Amino acid sequence: MHHYLRPLLKPASFALVGASERAGSFGRVVLENVAAAGYTGEFYAVNPGHRKLLGHRSWRSVHAIGKPVELVVIAVPCGAVPGVLEDAARAKAKAAVLLTSAPAGDQAEAKRWSKEVAAIAAKHGIRLAGPGAFGVIRTDIGLNATVSDVPVLPGRLALIAQSGAVCTAMLDFAYPGGIGFSTVLSLGGVIDVDYGELLDALLVDGQTDGILLYVEQVHDARRFMSALRAAARTKPVVLLKAGRSAEAVPPAGPTPDAVFDAAMRRAGTVRVRTYTQLFAAARLLASGRIPRGDRIAVVANGRGPALLAADSARDAGIPLAEFEPSTIAALDAILPEESERGNPVDVRGDAPPERFATAVGAVISDPEVDAVIALHVPRPVDPPTDAARAVAAVARGSHKPVLGAWLGAIDRREVRDALEAGGIANFYTPENAVEAFAFLASYRRHQELLLEVPPPMPDPEPADLAVVARLRDSVDGRRTLPASELSQLLAAFGLPVPKIERADTLAEAQAIARRFRYPVSLAVDAPVPLPLPTRGPIPNGRALAKAYGLLLDDARTLLHGPGWGGHVFVRKSPRIERARELAIGVAQDPVFGPVITYGTSIRPPLPATERAIALPPLNRRLAIDLVTGTRRLRNVGTGVASEAELDPLVRLLLQLSALVCACPWVRELELDPVLVAPGMAVIGAARIVVDPRRKAHRGYGHMAIHPYPTELEGTFPIKGGRTLAVRPIRPEDAEREKAFIAGLSEDTRYFRFFYRLHELTPQMLARFTQVDYDRELALVALAPTGTGDGQKIVGVARSIRNPDGDSAEFAVVVDDAWQGMGVARGLMKLLIDCARKRGLARIEGAVLRANHNMLRFTRSLGFSIADDPEDSEQVIVTLQLSGGGTANG
Numbered sequence: 001m002h003h004y005l006r007p008l009l010k011p012a013s014f015a016l017v018g019a020s021e022r023a024g025s026f027g028r029v030v031l032e033n034v035a036a037a038g039y040t041g042e043f044y045a046v047n048p049g050h051r052k053l054l055g056h057r058s059w060r061s062v063h064a065i066g067k068p069v070e071l072v073v074i075a076v077p078c079g080a081v082p083g084v085l086e087d088a089a090r091a092k093a094k095a096a097v098l099l100t101s102a103p104a105g106d107q108a109e110a111k112r113w114s115k116e117v118a119a120i121a122a123k124h125g126i127r128l129a130g131p132g133a134f135g136v137i138r139t140d141i142g143l144n145a146t147v148s149d150v151p152v153l154p155g156r157l158a159l160i161a162q163s164g165a166v167c168t169a170m171l172d173f174a175y176p177g178g179i180g181f182s183t184v185l186s187l188g189g190v191i192d193v194d195y196g197e198l199l200d201a202l203l204v205d206g207q208t209d210g211i212l213l214y215v216e217q218v219h220d221a222r223r224f225m226s227a228l229r230a231a232a233r234t235k236p237v238v239l240l241k242a243g244r245s246a247e248a249v250p251p252a253g254p255t256p257d258a259v260f261d262a263a264m265r266r267a268g269t270v271r272v273r274t275y276t277q278l279f280a281a282a283r284l285l286a287s288g289r290i291p292r293g294d295r296i297a298v299v300a301n302g303r304g305p306a307l308l309a310a311d312s313a314r315d316a317g318i319p320l321a322e323f324e325p326s327t328i329a330a331l332d333a334i335l336p337e338e339s340e341r342g343n344p345v346d347v348r349g350d351a352p353p354e355r356f357a358t359a360v361g362a363v364i365s366d367p368e369v370d371a372v373i374a375l376h377v378p379r380p381v382d383p384p385t386d387a388a389r390a391v392a393a394v395a396r397g398s399h400k401p402v403l404g405a406w407l408g409a410i411d412r413r414e415v416r417d418a419l420e421a422g423g424i425a426n427f428y429t430p431e432n433a434v435e436a437f438a439f440l441a442s443y444r445r446h447q448e449l450l451l452e453v454p455p456p457m458p459d460p461e462p463a464d465l466a467v468v469a470r471l472r473d474s475v476d477g478r479r480t481l482p483a484s485e486l487s488q489l490l491a492a493f494g495l496p497v498p499k500i501e502r503a504d505t506l507a508e509a510q511a512i513a514r515r516f517r518y519p520v521s522l523a524v525d526a527p528v529p530l531p532l533p534t535r536g537p538i539p540n541g542r543a544l545a546k547a548y549g550l551l552l553d554d555a556r557t558l559l560h561g562p563g564w565g566g567h568v569f570v571r572k573s574p575r576i577e578r579a580r581e582l583a584i585g586v587a588q589d590p591v592f593g594p595v596i597t598y599g600t601s602i603r604p605p606l607p608a609t610e611r612a613i614a615l616p617p618l619n620r621r622l623a624i625d626l627v628t629g630t631r632r633l634r635n636v637g638t639g640v641a642s643e644a645e646l647d648p649l650v651r652l653l654l655q656l657s658a659l660v661c662a663c664p665w666v667r668e669l670e671l672d673p674v675l676v677a678p679g680m681a682v683i684g685a686a687r688i689v690v691d692p693r694r695k696a697h698r699g700y701g702h703m704a705i706h707p708y709p710t711e712l713e714g715t716f717p718i719k720g721g722r723t724l725a726v727r728p729i730r731p732e733d734a735e736r737e738k739a740f741i742a743g744l745s746e747d748t749r750y751f752r753f754f755y756r757l758h759e760l761t762p763q764m765l766a767r768f769t770q771v772d773y774d775r776e777l778a779l780v781a782l783a784p785t786g787t788g789d790g791q792k793i794v795g796v797a798r799s800i801r802n803p804d805g806d807s808a809e810f811a812v813v814v815d816d817a818w819q820g821m822g823v824a825r826g827l828m829k830l831l832i833d834c835a836r837k838r839g840l841a842r843i844e845g846a847v848l849r850a851n852h853n854m855l856r857f858t859r860s861l862g863f864s865i866a867d868d869p870e871d872s873e874q875v876i877v878t879l880q881l882s883g884g885g886t887a888n889g
């Protein structure tokens with residue numbers, strides 16, 4: 001494992017401070033677990049009051065051991081913890097697991113103690129799990145330093161939980177079910193190491209194929225989302241979130257739980273709701289088979305279980321496969337005449353193991369079937385083990401998952417062993433099996449979304465940053481913006497707002513209305529974040545005079561205090577035939593920051609639970625998903641025939657997303673109604689709440705997901721007095737990137753990818769264009785295509801932060817026709833400057849020894865060159881950045 005948390009998760013040596021022989025003590029339980037698990041590293045028991053403990057030599061202190069110790073597991077009273085950490089630092093410890101809990105009873109004292117402990121650890125570079133941690137398990141090195149007495153099987157699942165009780169319950173469930181783990185760790189009080197860092201470590205762990213998470217509270221949303229998105233691209237991640245009942249429900253806007261759901265969808269993570277579902281997911285992930293689709297076949301030796309499974313599938317949105325004629329013919333050959341040939345398949349209660357297994361084999365071979373659920377009811381004639389062995393023999397030869405429910409035999413070891421030999425996960429009930437498959441299907445759908453190429457779109461118009469800066473500087477002491485300034489803010493981002501002007505008298509209002517050409521609407525303007533009185537649409541001058549008087553009466557009733565100067569705004573009312581009215585808004589979540597909400601515009605407003613939610617930033621595909629994925633709004637747009645007709649609405653959402661990213665001081669924004677018809681979307685009215693305290697946010701710190709860094713857009717010079725456009729890559733660049741790689745010569749592709757690549761796979765294309773800007777950067781150099789405003793990629797430079805957090809790996813490639821013109825140098829200088837600004841100490845890359853041009857180029861930029869100890873055909877080039885300055889040349 002190449003990660004800075006390796007000493008915590010896979011230590012070469014560790015010491016148990018507080019080792020004990022006292023029955024029931026943490027020190028005794030951990031000591032026994034260490035002995036039983038057969039730890040392959042160096043272990044030291046530390047207790048100054050003993051010379052020997054359960055056959056182990058006992059050391060006076062960690063420092064007294066006289067050797068560096070990577071991990072310290074601490075099980076001593078609260079008052080002794082600071083001294084133990086100082087002692088561990090003298091032994092050059094890199095990590096500590098704090099089994100000791102914070103002081104109970106006095107919250108202030110617990111907070112003070114936690115702060116002191118965290119400060120000592122940080123001062124000495126010791127990474128802490130805890131306090132109140134359950135311990136750590138790493139089965140490939142025989143490490144079990146936990147307070148649990150439950151045996152643990154080796155496997156390829158990782159379990160990370162905030163609660164030690166959850167870890168114990170999962171291990172207790174997993175052992176009799178034959179489920180094993182690579183890593184288990186509970187975080188406890190989380191004063192240092194958190195989910196994000198552990199996910200990063202497990203992402204690069206070759207012993208882990210799937211990750212189970214139990215989460216109570218997210219502390220660093222940016223780190224959590226970045227790591228979760230990265231992990232879910234390569235490994236299934238299943239998450240159980242607790243604490244919904246303790247969350248405050250906002251009077252308006254989305255609930256914290258709804259926002260968490262949206263965040264998990266964005267990350268490509270499967271969220272479950274109960275222990276049972278987490279257990280089911282663990283059982284299925286342990287089988288190691290992911291379906292290619294979501295169509296299932298059900299085979300049972302009883303009609304009742306078959307129908308229960310079919311009903312559960314329908315409720316979960318899982319389609320029953322329709323068999324091909326060849327499958328029907330195969331079933332005809334083995335089933336009694338009275339048996340139905342459809343799906344589910346009932347092989348009858350008198351079916352011997354051979355008929356059961358043959359039916360499973362027939363349906364699993366059908367190309368329309370993605371997975372099979374086999375349900376077995378005990379019969380007095382044949383033992384359930386025989387049927388299990390027969391079905392396992394069929395399943396073993398297929399890449400498709402087979403899920404089993406041998407009813408009444410879940411705890412029979414011989415049945416479980418027989419099914420596991422065929423890669424079949426066994427469940428208590430038909431419903432459990434279907435529910436588990438739904439998790440797998442959900443994971444597959446998430447992966448498909450991650451690989452989906454967004455359709456190309458024109459480059460967005462840049463925002464009018466001068467207007468935005470002026471409005472930002474004006475919000476001090478305010479809670480809202482007047483209508484005219486709000487209209488300017490929306491227009492600065494290209495949002496479709498109607499014309500608006502202020503009127504101080506009825507005569508002025510009538511003059512403005514004539515100039516705008518009726519209909520118009522009237523709105524009161526005041527510096528309060530309340531829904532303010534409005535009137536409209538108003539068709540003519542007579543109606544306007546009446547509406548003006550009524551509006552003033554409404555305003556005087558509502559705004560009887562200071563701050564209203566009697567101003568009224570006249571707004572042009574858009575004329576859209578048969579328009580639908582939508583409500584689109586921005587709300588704030590205490591953990592994940594700004595979220596975009598989307599629903600129909602009705603009075604009273606749509607309940608928050610019935611609005612769709614997405615985390616910004618949005619790209620085109622995410623915006624389309626937000627619109628078309630809303631259950632109540634599938635036909636939005638009055639007769640929309642294609643996604644192309646949703647373009648104005650999607651464009652509006654992208655512009656709103658840009659506003660959210662650029663304006664941390666916008667706390668709430670309500671666009672209601674947004675009038676939508678084929679080919680057009682216009683904002684009818686808007687309301688805003690601002691927070692002057694948030695003006696100083698930098699680096700998109702208010703966002704859970706780092707947005708597209710527009711500040712890196714620009715140009716750079718190349719030879720011949722020409723300039724090229726440069727910007728970070730976007731998901732919509734997929735077709736450009738594909739064409740760029742395809743246009744490279746075979747040698748250039750080989751030098752870039754280190755093997756003979758002919759074309760990018762969908763996975764690679766998504767990986768290269770859907771960049772997590774928080775941890776990586778890809779800069780593209782763009783040249784005109786020669787047709788219209790089209791652009792093509794002629795060079796790409798990439799960097800991705802290494803697991804150590806201090807360095808980044810880079811790669812650069814330039815179109816053959818553009819090599820030698822300064823494209824690579826221009827891109828690399830920008831990439832290096834970005835790495836410096838992000839605080840990285842060095843940037844490094846692997847280069848083939850045969851790539852002489854690249855080696856000369858990196859030398860000219862100041863890189864050093866060293867042998868790669870793991871590959872004699874390549875070298876490592878490194879540029880130290882900590883000295884400041886800019887790249888050479």
